[in-house]
Amino acid sequence: MSDLARYFDVTGCRPDGAPSADALARLQLAHMLAFPFENLNPLSGNRVLLDLPALVDKFTARRGGYCFEQNLLYRQALQSLGFRTTPLLARVRANVPEDVVTPRTHMLLLVDVDGERLISDTGFGKMTPTAPLRLVPDVVQQTPHGRYRLVQVGDMGAPAQWGAPSGEYRLEAEIDGTWAALYQFDLRPHWQPDFEMSNWYVSTHPASHFTRDLIAVRTVATGRHVLHNTRYSLYGPDTIFERRELTSGPELMQLLESTFDLAAERVPGLAAKLDAIAARDPASAS
Structure with missing residues (x-):
């Protein structure tokens, strides 16, 4: 059995046909119901590996992981089904003062399907949206586990010479009737070496x-x-x-x-x- 066949065997969800927003929603929820978010490896001093065979071996043996593991594995599954995905990196804003700039340590996916651009994320712990979110600002979006919205904001203090985009998106969740910031991102693509660097930091830094x-x-x-x-x-x-x-x-x-x-x-x-x-x-x- 191939690596991804083992993955789909655990999730129990492998839609037929062309990629669609409905299929994406089913795949995201199935992934999240199948695989817990957890940090047992970095907590206990064990390495966090990001190659596909290692991820499949871990996740199909009653384990889970954090954002890089979750979303890299999820992205491989989506790509095998023909979805067009762009990996992004975000700055965590949950419980962070507005004037504090955080590093880009959270991975998420941008998915282009059915003429729409959707954010799909399986790895932000207890506040992870359990459905894809349309990349549309200031619209409240209902998921099976809560309400979210995207707000378009300015850059996180990046100097003009860095060539930063003119704006970023902040994901917010409704908690007890109040909107709380989760993370902030732009649409610049990032790739495996970027994730390896960020993963090394979050899994080893004291x-x-x-x-x-x-x-x-x-x-x-x-x-x-x-x-x-x-x-x-x-x-x-x-x-x-x-x-x-x-x-x-x-x-x-x-x-x-x-x-x-x-x-x-x-x-x-x-x-x-x-x-x-x-x-x-x-x-x-x-």
Whole structure:
């Protein structure tokens, strides 16, 4: 069985016919329902590999990953079905002061299909849109897991000599009736070496939250399971169904294996890291 055949076998979604916006929506949701967002490798000091065979081996063995892994694998699947995709890099803006310029450390896709340009992203953790979004500013767009909008904004302080585009897009999500910024991007294409560089930074730098904090998100039809360090939450469309604190490394491991359906026990060095996280003050993990 080929690499992508194994991928489609897990997602259970391989539309026939020409690429379409409807097929893209089904593929994006199927991917997100099949593969959790998680950072177990960088957290435990294991390498994050971005080549297709490594991604397929990992994702088809009860694992997931973060944006570079998720969207590079997803892009390969889309391209195999004839979709025209352009990989982009974004600056994370969630919980960041407006005057702080962040690096481009988030990957997403621009997809041209049915005469439209759509943003399709499977790797932004608990706030990932679960449907493609039309590249149209100031229009509220409903997805199976919440409402989003794109806002056209100025550059992030780039000097004119850099040749930056005249404007960028900011993705926002509606949270408790308020619009919150998620990330900001332009339409300049980026390629594998760009992602390798950004991936190396976020997976190894001591200041990266992916090397310090436990993060896992599993999307289900009715909401999302979210684990941030020792705090577990179950989010519904408009409410939090459950929230609790975990108190030990084994308890965290069991939750990852069961609720998140991750083969966490196989990750070298993870058990010790979970013990250390559980030993922190719970207030610092929230």
